[in-house]
Structures are given as structure tokens and as C-alpha cells.
Amino acid sequence: MTVDLRVIRELEAIVGADFVRTEAGDVEPYSRDATPTFRAVPDAVVWPRTAEEVAAILKLATARHVPVVPRGAGSNLCAGTLADRGGIVLVLTRMDEILEVSSDELLARVETGVTTTALSDAAAAKGLLYAPDPGSRTVSTVGGNVATCAGGLRGLKYGVTRNYVLGATAVLPTGEIIKTGGRLWKDVAGYDLTRLLTGSEGTLGVLTEVTVALLPMPASTNTGVAYFPTLSDAGTAVGAIIGAGIVPATLEFLDAKCIGAVEEYAHLGLRSDAGALLLFGDDGAEDVVERNLTRIGEICTDTKAMEVTLAENIARAQALLEARRCSLPALSRLGTMTILEDATVPRPRLAEMVGRIDAIAASHDVPVATFGHAGDGNLHPTIVVDQHDDDGIKRAHEAFGDIFKAAIGMEGTITGEHGVGAAKLPYLTDRLGADQMALLRRIKAAFDPAGILNPGKLGS
Amino acid sequence: MTVDLRVIRELEAIVGADFVRTEAGDVEPYSRDATPTFRAVPDAVVWPRTAEEVAAILKLATARHVPVVPRGAGSNLCAGTLADRGGIVLVLTRMDEILEVSSDELLARVETGVTTTALSDAAAAKGLLYAPDPGSRTVSTVGGNVATCAGGLRGLKYGVTRNYVLGATAVLPTGEIIKTGGRLWKDVAGYDLTRLLTGSEGTLGVLTEVTVALLPMPASTNTGVAYFPTLSDAGTAVGAIIGAGIVPATLEFLDAKCIGAVEEYAHLGLRSDAGALLLFGDDGAEDVVERNLTRIGEICTDTKAMEVTLAENIARAQALLEARRCSLPALSRLGTMTILEDATVPRPRLAEMVGRIDAIAASHDVPVATFGHAGDGNLHPTIVVDQHDDDGIKRAHEAFGDIFKAAIGMEGTITGEHGVGAAKLPYLTDRLGADQMALLRRIKAAFDPAGILNPGKLGS
Structure with a gap:
């Protein structure tokens, strides 16, 4: 246990005793996210309500060298929100207020624990579109979307989450609360910290509020x-x-x-x-x-x-989209453990890559099925195995290792939209090279000198 | 002189004696960029041809603590490419090859010394659009556009340069050559260094190659x-x-x-x-x-x-656009020195801000005219003075100081698309706050431990 009782008392003083949990039964749900095979039990789970509370917690954690893992809904698929080194899981779902939706300025300002769907619905109520639509949008939080730079089904035309974040309030591991960007589409005052935080997977700062760009709702689809x-x-x-x-x-x-x-x-x-x-x-x-x-x-x-076939009505169009959206649950029924990955290649090499995936899976004797974003070259090869078949799971992971190598060999990448997390950190050097990995670590240290924020992930 | 003769000889050994200049007449043109009132004479001007040459130069500069200021066409308006601390101006215009334009992948790969217009023309020749169109596009380099995150007249619908950079080759001040991003629209492997370099104004690394996204050319405009x-x-x-x-x-x-x-x-x-x-x-x-x-x-x-009036033909449409594009040269004729700024406010406050600008200019007794991007709230207040009128120039700068304060007070910013450079660094703390300024300096140090790259600008 890396969190001693004194720290627990201090956490309780910050957020209130109701919002600090250390009992096995209470912390167990936070020992997993949506990534199969990964598990790590935190010492404590804390639910702050304000940026100031987050700042006090991080200051304390830096002083006592206690790991802190920020978490929204935990719907990520890269083991990005597990407390691999113990410590505190910081759950942001109480910070779920939609602060503003402006038609004049085409933007929304929300606390980061708001779900993606709640944001989309609030925008739609004013005739506006929040373009990013990740698969997990009904449960995923906007903070989690920003932290992983989530994609979705509309990415080809609309781009990904990074294109929509105008500003962010972030708490640094040392406790400072900074506001990056703001309400403007064009703002080049300083390094682009808004984009640096986007996709940083909770390793550089804890996002507590974001301002996102909206678009006029398209008349038809x-x-x-x-x-x-x-x-x-x-x-x-x-x-x-x-x-x-x-x-x-x-x-x-x-x-x-x-x-x-x-x-x-x-x-x-x-x-x-x-x-x-x-x-x-x-x-x-x-x-x-x-x-x-x-x-x-x-x-x-x-x-x-x-x-x-073109859909003859909205209901039929929804049903067709459903074919794509239910690929993951449909494949999940074929076994007791579904491992879904996120390799991406240049668009013209999509079919070639799927051929390689099939060959790699066959050589490791694991069944694979692949779906994904054809327009982006973003593939989701999915391997379904029996959760008690340790050797099968091992072969699946070996197959994915080969798949990542193949993607990199085609000028592709190991993750298009799901993130690196703990699951893909072992493959990141292959993608970025040793010099860039060293630079990532220096950037991490510039934000987090004590290394307390989501250790064992990006920047480690 | 911060560059001693031994360093000059080493520079000559790296790029060839023809591409190193130290004579007063040769370095004089590089003592200014497009920003009025700012001037700094470099000790040497060097024209490298390859990323490897840039790497050797930066390694040498870090070892000897010689400032290096990367520069494209020098068309920036923020005194971003002046050698305030002496040292080397590194001119990248020899690196001007268009390496690839791909219709299949909707992208172009270019060396960073290519002009924006050359890139646009090469894309257009294949029926593709490079969306960013900064005002200086006929002379500005793509590297300069990326380094300043340049905007332009199409920003409202298409966004700015940052939205189009897929990947970059950058040389770190310590000599490592890194490749960030690549050919993909979706790639979340690691911190978003591509975006961090975009808008970093040559203070974190020297961009030698970029891959940019293109779009199908619209059928009409x-x-x-x-x-x-x-x-x-x-x-x-x-x-x-x-x-x-x-x-x-x-x-x-x-x-x-x-x-x-x-x-x-x-x-x-x-x-x-x-x-x-x-x-x-x-x-x-x-x-x-x-x-x-x-x-x-x-x-x-x-x-x-x-x-x-709607333009009845293409020629007339071009003429109308010309009204906007020639605002700067037209205003320049009213005096011998034109100082153009770049304050930005939320869109609904545009008229209010122009009113404030007029009042501020009147209170400082300087003439001001304002044009800009109404859709983005991005204003270019322009003050024209006599270049020999020191007091008038002083009053103009005081007026801009008040204009920046007013913009910040309206949740705006000191620069929408031109950059901070040396010209606006004094106002940056007002915009970002001391904590964020300290973070910028730590990030700068993570890239540039010796502080040789464009010192006195962002991160200083």
C-alpha cells in the first residue's frame, strides 16, 4: 500500500469522507477499465468536485510521491486508466456540469466528467453539432475523449477530438491550475498546450473543464x-x-x-x-x-x-449504422474475451493490411475479424478467445505485436484513436524511435517532476 | 560577436563556404523581417541544404552556446526571426523541394523552404486544395507557416495551418532528427509533438520537412x-x-x-x-x-x-477579394511606417472591440484603421506613422499595449495568427499567467537545454 492512513485523512479533508474509498469492494470496480487482461487494484478511489480539490489532491500526491490516475468512465481500450503502481484513482464523473452552450459563438463549455452524449444532446437542443462521436459516447466522458484524442465514425470529414478543443482548464501535478486556449478558433499566443494535453492520456495534467467547438447541425444525413x-x-x-x-x-x-x-x-x-x-x-x-x-x-x-443500397428512411439509415456500431458486441459473443486493436495504415493500403492481419492471426492460430474506418485507414482487428485459455491469450498478444510491426512497416501506426496506455507502451519505441521517446520523457518531467501522474503510461 | 572564427570554419565545413556569410553587406538583409521597428544584426547567415546539415549546425551551436534563429522568407509580423542575441540566422530557403503530392492519400510532402504558393500550385495541378492561405503566401515558406500556425482568408470554414500538418521532420537543438506524426489523419501514438512544434516559432526545433493534408479542389468559388x-x-x-x-x-x-x-x-x-x-x-x-x-x-x-453585390464572374470575385488582400499595402501608403497587429476577440464582440481600438488610438493620438477576419473575431488594427517620428512610434506601441489589454479583457488574445515573436513577448504573461509562462520555459528546456534556438522568443 503506497497510500498511508495520514494521506487518506488528508484526502478526506479535501473532498469529504464520502468521496474517498479504500475498502476492497469499493475500489475493485476501478481495478479494470474496458481493456481485457489488464488489472491493477488502486489503494484509494477519490471523487473530487472542483478544480481546486483536484489541485489540493495533486499537490499532496506530489509532496508524498503517491501515484494518481485520472479517470472518466474507464471506457478506454488501452489500459490507460489503471493504477499499475498503486496509489489513487481520481474519478472525475462528479464534475459533470454543462456550463454553457453558445449558438452565437458555436461553442460549449463543460466540466470534463460530462458524457459525450450529454454534450452532443445539449448541443443538438440548440441546433448545433458536436462532431466527434466515439463508439463509447453514451458512457465516455468528454475529459476521457480529450485525454485520448478520441475519433469516431465521422472522422473522415470532421476530424477527431483535437480539432474541436478550443481551450482547457488543467491542473498540473504540482497543483497549479492553468487555462490554455479559450473561446477562440485562432489563438497562437504560446505553445499549443491545448493540443499537447489532448491525447496526453492523463500523464501531464488533469483536465477539469474544456471549451469545445460546435458546428451548425447539418440539415439532413x-x-x-x-x-x-x-x-x-x-x-x-x-x-x-x-x-x-x-x-x-x-x-x-x-x-x-x-x-x-x-x-x-x-x-x-x-x-x-x-x-x-x-x-x-x-x-x-x-x-x-x-x-x-x-x-x-x-x-x-x-x-x-x-x-x-441507399437507406430509404432515417430508421433504415440508423439500422445500417448499427451494423457498424455493433461489430464489437457481435464479435464479443464468439468467446469470453474480446481483444480489439487499433492499428492504422495509409488509406490505399487498407486491404493489404487486412490481408497481413489475417495471415498473422493464422500463423499464431487465433481467430481474427476486422472492421474499422476505411476512409482513415484505421483498422480494428479483433481477436476473440476464451478468458481461461492462457496460451490463447498469449498467442493473441503475440499476434497483435506482429500486427503493430506490420502497420509501422507500412508507414502506419500502433494506435489511430484508442491511445497507448499501458497496453501499447511496449510498442511505442518501435513507432517513435529512441530519440523521440527520450523527448517524451523530458516533456513529462517538465509537467510532472515527481512522476506521480498516471505513471507507467506515456512519458514513462 | 558571439560566433568566433573557429565556429565559422566549422559551419563552412558543414554546408560549404558558399553558404556561410558574415560580411556586413551580406548579413544586413537578415537583420530585419517584415516587422517594423525591430532590427538585430546576426553574426552569420547560413543556408543549409539537408536535415543532416541542420543537425550538424545545431549540435555545434549547442556545444558552443551560439544562438541559432531559423528563418524562411522572413515575412512574419512579430519580429520572430531576428537574432536579438546575435549568432546565426539559419535560412531554410534552399530546402525547397516538393517531394510528393498524392491524390490517393490527399497529402503533400515538402521541404520546409517551399513557398506556400508553390505548394498550393502543385496541389492544384492535381485537382487538390491546400486550404491555409496566409496573406504572405506568395513569399512565405511552408516551414514559416507551420512555425507560426499561420491563418488566412479561408480560416472560418477550413481552420488554420495546425489542422493540416500530418507529420514533420524536426531537428532538435541537440542535433537529433525526429519524425513526428506521418501520413495519417488519425495517429495518437505519443504526445502530439506535431502540434507542439506547430506555432512554436522556431524555439523548439528546426522543421526541415512536413507532410500536409490536402482536400479535393472545390468545384466552384x-x-x-x-x-x-x-x-x-x-x-x-x-x-x-x-x-x-x-x-x-x-x-x-x-x-x-x-x-x-x-x-x-x-x-x-x-x-x-x-x-x-x-x-x-x-x-x-x-x-x-x-x-x-x-x-x-x-x-x-x-x-x-x-x-x-454578388460577383457576377470570377474576375469580379477576384477583384473583391483583392479589396481585402490589399488592405495592408493600401494603408501603408498613408505613412512611412505601418504597424499591423493581430488581436482577436470572441466573434460577437468584434464591433465592440473595434470601437475600443478607435478610442484607444484617439487617446494616444495615433491614426488607426482596422480590417480582418470577421468570422474568427481576428482583427488587424493598423497604425501608420512617420518612420522618423520617434514619439509617434512610441505612442503607437503604447496604443497596441492597451489594445492587447482590452482584447484579453474580452476573453480574447494578443495574437490570432501572426505569432508572438519578440514583438509580443512582453504581453504574453498578461495572456497566459505566470504559471503557464513557467511551464512554457520548462517545455523549452526539455527541447533546448542550452537555450540556443531562437532565444528571446517563446519559452524565454
């Missing part, structure tokens, strides 16, 4: 689906769509194994004889959406699609 | 102009346009003094009786552009516009 004999044909279609000057909001794919699993799970009426499914969607003025989707459909037909 | 009795009316129109869910590519304004100066300079047929001119433009499918501009025109008419 629609979705279509195309089936292809092979994933390579689908890849050709994606290249032709982009080549025709169309960058739709959504361009997602499922491989044959995913299609089968999704159909068995959700009975959406998907074809079982296709090698790949391409889901495409766009939003904007109704006639523009109609025109873009029709053109995409034609391009798919011209590039060997077996069948192309 | 058009422009319109509206005249208003007062700037406040124009501000109301801007709010109503955004409120109607339209985010056009361009939404620029000129105040009455700017309109007069531009008309006198360029004879574009602008009205002389208006209090403000609003220039609006959009791009995309022809019918969508037509529809958006018509709607914007209607909104302007509904919000007290005296007159609204």
Missing part, C-alpha cells in the same frame, strides 16, 4: 451500404470515391467475418456471401447528401460492388 | 460584398449568418478608414459612404455556393446593409 466480393474490391472503391473528390462523413468497412457475426447478433438482413461491406454516409443540405450518396453508390457499382 | 452604415451593423450580420447555420469559407471586414484607403489605392469602385464593408465568399458545388451566397446576401439586407 443519410447512409448507404455496398457489398463487395473481396475487401480488396472495397478498398478500390474507397480510393475511387476519394479520387472523385468526395470526402463523405462516414466510410466504414466490415470484413466477411464481421458481417457474419453482426448478422447473427442483430438480424439486420446483411448479405452472407460478401467478402466485405462498405458503409457510407454523409450529412449536409438534403440535395447535396442525396447527390453524394448516389455518386458513391455509382462508384461502388463501377468497382465491382455486388449490391448497393 | 464565389464572393460577394455588403456595405453597412456602421461596423456594429456588420457585426450583427455576421452573427445572423452564423445563426442561420452558414459557415462560409470567408467572412472578412474593412472599417471605413480601410475602405477609403483601399479605394484610393486600387480603384475597385468601393462605396465611400459606408461605415463598414463585409466580404463573404464560399466554395463547393456550384449550386451550394450560389445558394449560400444568396442567403448571406439576404441576411445582410435584413440586417441594415446599404447594398449587397
Whole structure:
């Protein structure tokens, strides 16, 4: 136990005794996040309510060298919020107020414990769109989204979370509360700390408030689906769509194994004889959406699609999107442990990479299915194993190691949108090189001299 | 002289004697950039050709504690590329190769000495758009654009340079060559060094190559102009346009003094009786552009516009844009020294801020005219004085000090797109606070332990 009783009493003095927990039964839920196979039991779980409370906690932790792991909903898939070195898990879900939604300025200001969906809904109520839509959005917090620079299904046209963070309030590990950026789209006063904190996975500071950019809500949105004999044909279609000057909001794919699993799970009426499914969607003025989707459909037909269907109504469009969104739960039913990864390659190499993934999985004797963001080259290869099959789990991890190597070899990366966490830190040097890793550590030390904030993750 | 002869000989050994200059006549052009009143004569000017040469130079400079100031075209307006502490000006314009333009991947890879226009033209030749379009684009280098996170006339819809940098090759002050990011839109492996380098004004590393995102070239673009009795009316129109869910590519304004100066300079047929001119433009499918501009025109008419004109052809649209682009040269004719600034406020406070600027200028007895990006709240108040009038120059700088304070007081910033440099470093603490300034210095030290890279600028 790295947190002694005196520290516990001080934590209670800061946040109130109700919001500090050390009993085994109370801390157990915080020993895991959404990442399978990783587990670490914290010594204490603390729920602060204000930035000032967070500052007092971090000051104390730095003075006593106690690890602090910030956490939102814990829906991350990279073991990014586990207390590997013990210490305190700092849960930010009590800080869940939507402080402001401004139509005039196209922005929202929220505490970081707000869920992504709550932010989206509050924006939508004023006719505005919060563009990032990560898969876990109904439970994930905005703070967690910013800390991991979360992506989502609209990334191709709209970009990822980093493009929408205008400003942040962050508490430094030494207790200072800083405000980076603000309410402006254009502000170059100082180093871009807003972006440096975005994607820093809770290792540089604890985000307590963010200001995010909103957009006018598009007047309409629609979705279509195309089936292809092979994933390579689908890849050709994606290249032709982009080549025709169309960058739709959504361009997602499922491989044959995913299609089968999704159909068995959700009975959406998907074809079982296709090698790949391409889901495409766009939003904007109704006639523009109609025109873009029709053109995409034609391009798919011209590039060997077996069948192309545009959703005839909103309900059907939602059902098609559901095919993509339920890929993970559908695959999860095939075993008792689902390990989903996030390798990314340049867009034209998507099909080649899926071929490599299949070959790698076969060589390690593990079943794999792959879905993901075709427009971004962002793949989610998913291996399903039995949670009691230690050797199977070991083979799965070895397969992912090879998959990461293959992605890097294609000028790709080990994570497009899920984060590094503890799960992928062992592969990060392969991606960045030793010089850049050393620089990351020096930056980490510039923020966190005592190394108390989420140790064992980025910057370690 | 901080650079002794031994160092000069070593520099010559690295880049060749032709590319090292120390004679007064040779270094004089590098004693200024585009910022009036600032001047600093370097000891030497060096033109490297490769990242490896840059690495050797920086390693030498760190070992000998010689300041190095990286420079592209020197078109910045913040005294960001002057050798205030002597030493070497490192001119990157020989590194001007366009290495790749990929239609498949919608990206370009260029050496950083390439001009913005050369990059735009190379992209356009393949039917692609490089979205950032800073005012100095015909001479400015892409490296300079990235180092200052340059904006431009299309920022409202397309965002600024930071949104388009996918990857960078940077040489650290200690000589390591690192590659950040790469060819991917989504890549969260490690801290976002790409964005940290973007806008770091040459204080953290020397950029030698960048990979930037391109977009399909919009099928059409058009422009319109509206005249208003007062700037406040124009501000109301801007709010109503955004409120109607339209985010056009361009939404620029000129105040009455700017309109007069531009008309006198360029004879574009602008009205002389208006209090403000609003220039609006959009791009995309022809019918969508037509529809958006018509709607914007209607909104302007509904919000007290005296007159609204849509350009009837491309030549006329270019002429209208020219009204905005020539604001700076037009104002420059009114005196022998033009000091242009870059304060930014939240969009709804634009007219209020211009009112404050006028009052501040009057109280300091200096003439001011203001134009800028109405959609972003990004203002360019411009004071024209006689270059021999020391007292007038002093009063101009005092006025800008008050303008920056006023902008900060309105939740704005001291620079939206031009950078901090030496010119605005004295005001940066007011914007960021002492804690954040200290953090900037620690980050600077993490990159540049000897403090040789562009000293006296950000991180100092």
C-alpha cells in the first residue's frame, strides 16, 4: 500500500469522507477499465468536485510521491486508466456540469466528467453539432475523449477530438491550475498546450473543464451500404470515391467475418456471401447528401460492388449504422474475451493490411475479424478467445505485436484513436524511435517532476 | 560577436563556404523581417541544404552556446526571426523541394523552404486544395507557416495551418532528427509533438520537412460584398449568418478608414459612404455556393446593409477579394511606417472591440484603421506613422499595449495568427499567467537545454 492512513485523512479533508474509498469492494470496480487482461487494484478511489480539490489532491500526491490516475468512465481500450503502481484513482464523473452552450459563438463549455452524449444532446437542443462521436459516447466522458484524442465514425470529414478543443482548464501535478486556449478558433499566443494535453492520456495534467467547438447541425444525413466480393474490391472503391473528390462523413468497412457475426447478433438482413461491406454516409443540405450518396453508390457499382443500397428512411439509415456500431458486441459473443486493436495504415493500403492481419492471426492460430474506418485507414482487428485459455491469450498478444510491426512497416501506426496506455507502451519505441521517446520523457518531467501522474503510461 | 572564427570554419565545413556569410553587406538583409521597428544584426547567415546539415549546425551551436534563429522568407509580423542575441540566422530557403503530392492519400510532402504558393500550385495541378492561405503566401515558406500556425482568408470554414500538418521532420537543438506524426489523419501514438512544434516559432526545433493534408479542389468559388452604415451593423450580420447555420469559407471586414484607403489605392469602385464593408465568399458545388451566397446576401439586407453585390464572374470575385488582400499595402501608403497587429476577440464582440481600438488610438493620438477576419473575431488594427517620428512610434506601441489589454479583457488574445515573436513577448504573461509562462520555459528546456534556438522568443 503506497497510500498511508495520514494521506487518506488528508484526502478526506479535501473532498469529504464520502468521496474517498479504500475498502476492497469499493475500489475493485476501478481495478479494470474496458481493456481485457489488464488489472491493477488502486489503494484509494477519490471523487473530487472542483478544480481546486483536484489541485489540493495533486499537490499532496506530489509532496508524498503517491501515484494518481485520472479517470472518466474507464471506457478506454488501452489500459490507460489503471493504477499499475498503486496509489489513487481520481474519478472525475462528479464534475459533470454543462456550463454553457453558445449558438452565437458555436461553442460549449463543460466540466470534463460530462458524457459525450450529454454534450452532443445539449448541443443538438440548440441546433448545433458536436462532431466527434466515439463508439463509447453514451458512457465516455468528454475529459476521457480529450485525454485520448478520441475519433469516431465521422472522422473522415470532421476530424477527431483535437480539432474541436478550443481551450482547457488543467491542473498540473504540482497543483497549479492553468487555462490554455479559450473561446477562440485562432489563438497562437504560446505553445499549443491545448493540443499537447489532448491525447496526453492523463500523464501531464488533469483536465477539469474544456471549451469545445460546435458546428451548425447539418440539415439532413443519410447512409448507404455496398457489398463487395473481396475487401480488396472495397478498398478500390474507397480510393475511387476519394479520387472523385468526395470526402463523405462516414466510410466504414466490415470484413466477411464481421458481417457474419453482426448478422447473427442483430438480424439486420446483411448479405452472407460478401467478402466485405462498405458503409457510407454523409450529412449536409438534403440535395447535396442525396447527390453524394448516389455518386458513391455509382462508384461502388463501377468497382465491382455486388449490391448497393441507399437507406430509404432515417430508421433504415440508423439500422445500417448499427451494423457498424455493433461489430464489437457481435464479435464479443464468439468467446469470453474480446481483444480489439487499433492499428492504422495509409488509406490505399487498407486491404493489404487486412490481408497481413489475417495471415498473422493464422500463423499464431487465433481467430481474427476486422472492421474499422476505411476512409482513415484505421483498422480494428479483433481477436476473440476464451478468458481461461492462457496460451490463447498469449498467442493473441503475440499476434497483435506482429500486427503493430506490420502497420509501422507500412508507414502506419500502433494506435489511430484508442491511445497507448499501458497496453501499447511496449510498442511505442518501435513507432517513435529512441530519440523521440527520450523527448517524451523530458516533456513529462517538465509537467510532472515527481512522476506521480498516471505513471507507467506515456512519458514513462 | 558571439560566433568566433573557429565556429565559422566549422559551419563552412558543414554546408560549404558558399553558404556561410558574415560580411556586413551580406548579413544586413537578415537583420530585419517584415516587422517594423525591430532590427538585430546576426553574426552569420547560413543556408543549409539537408536535415543532416541542420543537425550538424545545431549540435555545434549547442556545444558552443551560439544562438541559432531559423528563418524562411522572413515575412512574419512579430519580429520572430531576428537574432536579438546575435549568432546565426539559419535560412531554410534552399530546402525547397516538393517531394510528393498524392491524390490517393490527399497529402503533400515538402521541404520546409517551399513557398506556400508553390505548394498550393502543385496541389492544384492535381485537382487538390491546400486550404491555409496566409496573406504572405506568395513569399512565405511552408516551414514559416507551420512555425507560426499561420491563418488566412479561408480560416472560418477550413481552420488554420495546425489542422493540416500530418507529420514533420524536426531537428532538435541537440542535433537529433525526429519524425513526428506521418501520413495519417488519425495517429495518437505519443504526445502530439506535431502540434507542439506547430506555432512554436522556431524555439523548439528546426522543421526541415512536413507532410500536409490536402482536400479535393472545390468545384466552384464565389464572393460577394455588403456595405453597412456602421461596423456594429456588420457585426450583427455576421452573427445572423452564423445563426442561420452558414459557415462560409470567408467572412472578412474593412472599417471605413480601410475602405477609403483601399479605394484610393486600387480603384475597385468601393462605396465611400459606408461605415463598414463585409466580404463573404464560399466554395463547393456550384449550386451550394450560389445558394449560400444568396442567403448571406439576404441576411445582410435584413440586417441594415446599404447594398449587397454578388460577383457576377470570377474576375469580379477576384477583384473583391483583392479589396481585402490589399488592405495592408493600401494603408501603408498613408505613412512611412505601418504597424499591423493581430488581436482577436470572441466573434460577437468584434464591433465592440473595434470601437475600443478607435478610442484607444484617439487617446494616444495615433491614426488607426482596422480590417480582418470577421468570422474568427481576428482583427488587424493598423497604425501608420512617420518612420522618423520617434514619439509617434512610441505612442503607437503604447496604443497596441492597451489594445492587447482590452482584447484579453474580452476573453480574447494578443495574437490570432501572426505569432508572438519578440514583438509580443512582453504581453504574453498578461495572456497566459505566470504559471503557464513557467511551464512554457520548462517545455523549452526539455527541447533546448542550452537555450540556443531562437532565444528571446517563446519559452524565454
